[in-house]
Each structure stands twice: as C-alpha cells, then as structure tokens.
Amino acid sequence: DAGITQSPRHKVTETGTPVTLRCHQTENHRYMYWYRQDPGHGLRLIHYSYGVKDTDKGEVSDGYSVSRSKTEDFLLTLESATSSQTSVYFCAINSRDTLNTEAFFGQGTRLTVV
C-alpha cells in the first residue's frame, strides 16, 4: 500500500473555529490533492499541489487554504469552519508527469462542524 496518512481521522469542531487537516506521504510523489466527498456530488477538488510551495485552487476552494512546505506534507486549513464544510475529506497523491499512473488515497477525515 502507498504510504499516505491523514490526520485526524475524525474531528468535531465549532462554527467559526479554524481547523487544519494533515496529509503525510512517504512516496516522494510530486502531486498531492485535497478532495471533499459529499452525497450526490462525488469527489470535488479543493486544492492541489504540484511541488513544494506550488499550489493552486480546485473547483471548491472558497473557505479553504493549503500549504506545502515539504514534499511529504500537504496541509488543508479551514480558516473559519462553517456547517457547509461538514464532509469527508480525502487526500490523494500521484507520481510523475505521466498520465498512466493512478492516484493513491488516504483513509479520509470525517469532519463535523456544529
């Protein structure tokens, strides 16, 4: 199995508080992604990274920020959590610049904003 770990696995937080989710990989893969999974919407891309300090927005980036100071770590921050950000968050990694390599996923973080 690919070495990708998300923490925490579960979190309950209050509206208005900042929250940081961590994705850690041991594969030295270049690309890292944050998705959220909601019923009826499948997986939606929040932010992605194509290298250290190189990040960009996905389709649902409002209210989220990311940082990647090391190859192995990709942090997702909810600046001020809202109930609409209650979701399951997945980190994924991809190697190299070739199209035929699959993504590897973490186990997910279930976040509840109350």
Next chain:
Amino acid sequence: GNSVTQMEGPVTLSEEAFLTINCTYTATGYPSLFWYVQYPGEGLQLLLKATKADDKGSNKGFEATYRKETTSFHLEKGSVQVSDSAVYFCALRGTGGSYIPTFGRGTSLIVHP
C-alpha cells in the same frame, strides 16, 4: 475541460447477476482511464485502468475497455458477489490542468444474497 459522467445509482443486484456501470468522458487528447472502488469507511483504491484506446483493464473479475470512438469506459462483471457491494468511481487523467485526476460522481452497488 475534462469531465466524467457515470450512471447514477444505486444499482441493486442479486448475487451472480451481471453488472454494467456506464461511464463516458470528455477530454482532449488521449487520457488514461481508471475505475476506483470505495468500500465503506475507506478511501478509494484502484480497481483497474487502461491507458490507450482499445486497451482492456481487468481485475478481480471486473473488466472495462477503453473505447475512444464512443468516449466510454464501461465497467462489467459477469457474476457479482455480496462482497462487491461498494461505490465505484470512473476517472480520467489527461493532459489538461496539471494532470489532475477527474472523477465521476460514483455509483453505489448493492448486491443481495
């Protein structure tokens, strides 16, 4: 941009029935195509893939053929088992957008004994 459309679920079948989950895509150039499976409480994992036209990916009795002429990658299995109950995602990785994987919305499969 790239997009993937797959049939909505849930798909409910009896054990040993034939399964088809339809998937079509829009992409420029020649993307690679994937099927992922997600079991309850877990992340997605690769089920099979095909990287060029007319390739057939297969794994665990599941198959899908990359049809460029119809831009499709339908998932099939001849005889499903209760253990196949999961959510299945069709995906592509293309040349647009920094090779970001694009996923369909997922299709839930429920197999009854």
